[in-house]
Amino acid sequence: MTTVTKTPQATEPASASRDTAARTRRSERRLALVFLIPTVGGLALFTFIPIVGSLVLAFFKWDVISSPKFVGLSNFIDIVADGTVRRSFLNTILFVVTTVILQLSVALGLAALVQSKLPGWLRSIFRSVFFFPLILSAASVSIMMSYLFNQQFGLVNWLLGHIGIPAVPWLNSGPGAIVMVILVYVWQNFGFSFLLFLGGLASIPREVYEAAAIDGASGWRQFSRITLPLVSPTILVASVMAIIASLQIFDQPYVLTRGGPGDSTRTAVMVIYESAFQQLQFGRASAIGLVLTVLIMLVTAVQFRLSRRFVFYS
Amino acid sequence: MTTNTLVAQQRSKRPLSARLASTSKIVFLAIAALFTLGPVVWTILTSLQPPTESLGATPSLIPKDLSFESYKAVFQQVDMVLLIVNSALVTLLCAVGQMITAAMAGYVFAKIEFRGRGLLFGLVLATMMVPMQVTIVPVFMLIRGMGLSDTLLALILPAIPTAFGTFLMRQYFLGLPDELGEAAAIDGAGPWRTFFSVYAPLATPGLAIVGILAFNYHWNEFFRPLIMLISEKNYTLPLGLVTLQGNKGTGSVATILAGVVISMIPALFVFIFGQRTLREGLTAGSHR
Numbered sequence: 001m002t003t004v005t006k007t008p009q010a011t012e013p014a015s016a017s018r019d020t021a022a023r024t025r026r027s028e029r030r031l032a033l034v035f036l037i038p039t040v041g042g043l044a045l046f047t048f049i050p051i052v053g054s055l056v057l058a059f060f061k062w063d064v065i066s067s068p069k070f071v072g073l074s075n076f077i078d079i080v081a082d083g084t085v086r087r088s089f090l091n092t093i094l095f096v097v098t099t100v101i102l103q104l105s106v107a108l109g110l111a112a113l114v115q116s117k118l119p120g121w122l123r124s125i126f127r128s129v130f131f132f133p134l135i136l137s138a139a140s141v142s143i144m145m146s147y148l149f150n151q152q153f154g155l156v157n158w159l160l161g162h163i164g165i166p167a168v169p170w171l172n173s174g175p176g177a178i179v180m181v182i183l184v185y186v187w188q189n190f191g192f193s194f195l196l197f198l199g200g201l202a203s204i205p206r207e208v209y210e211a212a213a214i215d216g217a218s219g220w221r222q223f224s225r226i227t228l229p230l231v232s233p234t235i236l237v238a239s240v241m242a243i244i245a246s247l248q249i250f251d252q253p254y255v256l257t258r259g260g261p262g263d264s265t266r267t268a269v270m271v272i273y274e275s276a277f278q279q280l281q282f283g284r285a286s287a288i289g290l291v292l293t294v295l296i297m298l299v300t301a302v303q304f305r306l307s308r309r310f311v312f313y314s
Numbered sequence: 315m316t317t318n319t320l321v322a323q324q325r326s327k328r329p330l331s332a333r334l335a336s337t338s339k340i341v342f343l344a345i346a347a348l349f350t351l352g353p354v355v356w357t358i359l360t361s362l363q364p365p366t367e368s369l370g371a372t373p374s375l376i377p378k379d380l381s382f383e384s385y386k387a388v389f390q391q392v393d394m395v396l397l398i399v400n401s402a403l404v405t406l407l408c409a410v411g412q413m414i415t416a417a418m419a420g421y422v423f424a425k426i427e428f429r430g431r432g433l434l435f436g437l438v439l440a441t442m443m444v445p446m447q448v449t450i451v452p453v454f455m456l457i458r459g460m461g462l463s464d465t466l467l468a469l470i471l472p473a474i475p476t477a478f479g480t481f482l483m484r485q486y487f488l489g490l491p492d493e494l495g496e497a498a499a500i501d502g503a504g505p506w507r508t509f510f511s512v513y514a515p516l517a518t519p520g521l522a523i524v525g526i527l528a529f530n531y532h533w534n535e536f537f538r539p540l541i542m543l544i545s546e547k548n549y550t551l552p553l554g555l556v557t558l559q560g561n562k563g564t565g566s567v568a569t570i571l572a573g574v575v576i577s578m579i580p581a582l583f584v585f586i587f588g589q590r591t592l593r594e595g596l597t598a599g600s601h602r
Binding site: 021023027028029031032034035036038039040041042043045046047048049050051054057069099106113114116117118120126127128129130131132134135136137138139141144145146147148153155187192195196199219224234245247250251254255256265269270273275281284286287290292293296297300 | 334335336339340342345346347349350351354355357359360372392412414415416418419421422424428434437441443444445447448449450451452454455472474475476477480499504505506509527530533534535536537540542548551553555559562570571576577578580581584589592593596597
């Protein structure tokens with residue numbers, strides 16, 4: 001930054017530098033404006049206005065063809081009364097609970113093993129392998145899994161047959177389909193929590209373990225008394241991110257089962273999609289979306305509370 | 315027994331149990347790795363069987379004769395070239411668009427002071443809290459109103475402004491010293507020059523993160539294409555493959571899996587050449 005001297009002798013250069021300073025300031029403002037327009041304007045157009053639109057639409061009945069009609073809370077009353085919507089939210093909660101628990105425990109276990117004493121090359125191989133499914137498309141993964149788990153020709157049932165388990169109707173029975181959606185989702189997404197845990201574990205100083213080993217603490221004791229408490233901030237972050245992501249589960253159940261058999265794997269986002277783009281009930285779809293958003297915000301709020309109370313920060 | 319052999323026994327005992335522990339650890343990790351990679355390997359092997367064989371009643375792990383017939387078949391059954399071109403167009407334009415706009419906005423939020431900057435940045439971040447599935451209905455209306463429904467632009471335009479990318483780039487620019495800009499100003503560079511010739515070139519690693527994340531996300535995305543695209547000539551690869559799988563009568567398993575393998579190739583490249591960058595970007599959101 002240029003400094004302006006106030007001595008009378010320096011009047012001329014001072015006003016000149018004040019001029020340039022003002023010019024710089026103006027051109028800085030112009031740059032700020034031009035640089036912000038695409039992002040701020042874009043987000044306003046494609047996120048802010050749609051949020052408001054969703055809020056408003058939730059209180060209207062609208063099928064695009066006729067003009068929107070204000071119906072008050074009746075969309076919300078309808079969705080509470082609707083068995084399919086209720087079932088889809090219960091399914092979503094079931095998926096959230098199961099996938100988050102599975103995903104986090106698999107990820108933490110594997111991360112702890114990978115981060116423990118291992119030859120460097122093995123560690124980097126395992127790190128890459130467990131992260132790999134994350135980069136694939138959920139649609140492709142679901143297609144491939146639907147063949148692997150095929151009741152008659154699938155490799156999974158063929159292998160299970162060798163240990164005496166009769167062919168499981170994965171896609172054709174309610175419980176089978178639910179288990180399969182959970183497995184496919186966890187298979188693809190545990191790598192994300194795994195990455196977070198690797199970061200969290202790397203920040204625990206080695207000396208803590210060495211001291212514990214000298215005191216004769218076993219591997220399991222070290223894990224439960226040192227690793228778990230010290231990694232708890234990461235567990236919180238990882239679980240919140242996993243919960244928010246799985247509340248929006250769509251691709252896997254859509255490709256695997258289209259929500260069936262019956263409604264057994266229908267999820268909240270799937271009902272939004274069907275209400276809006278198949279039944280053309282846009283108000284109702286928005287109302288369901290609002291309920292989902294409130295759920296997501298609740299999770300975030302709980303995170304804030306918990307992180308102040310329970311989590312150990314060194 | 316002499317004390318000497320006792321000591322020797324004890325000494326050899328510890329390393330043995332330690333070695334056992336570390337071997338069982340590696341075996342366990344290897345089994346987990348097998349479960350992780352197994353489905354992908356099976357997919358590749360099956361896609362290398364001729365189209366008819368994969369319909370057989372006994373699943374086989376190793377194909378009897380390798381052939382690329384299924385790959386030929388998938389190109390005949392759907393317009394794979396068009397699907398790939400559409401996907402590539404959407405992915406590249408989204409990635410480049412996000413890199414440019416995020417760099418610009420991130421720079422302003424990091425380096426240029428103005429009133430209300432904090433509030434504005436807070437609003438930008440707040441947009442990340444609302445899931446895309448919730449805003450999709452109004453976005454769809456908006457796109458229709460703009461006359462863009464059933465075009466690739468319907469996927470590209472709304473995806474270019476990125477709150478997360480802006481957040482990443484702001485972090486990146488905050489890490490670059492202010493003195494660089496001050497030195498440039500003393501040398502007579504205006505704000506634009508300062509950005510384009512001093513800061514922007516230094517921000518390439520941050521840009522790479524934004525670009526790779528966008529590439530990976532949009533190459534794989536399914537929900538928005540499913541909603542925005544109607545005619546098959548506009549389909550992207552994941553949508554095309556799911557449609558092909560839906561019409562099961564037309565394709566054998568090997569044929570569809572050949573398409574799946576093709577759809578994985580770009581992701582594989584990202585994995586091999588940009589894995590570090592991708593890992594950094596994916597976990598960046600958790601340090602908020």
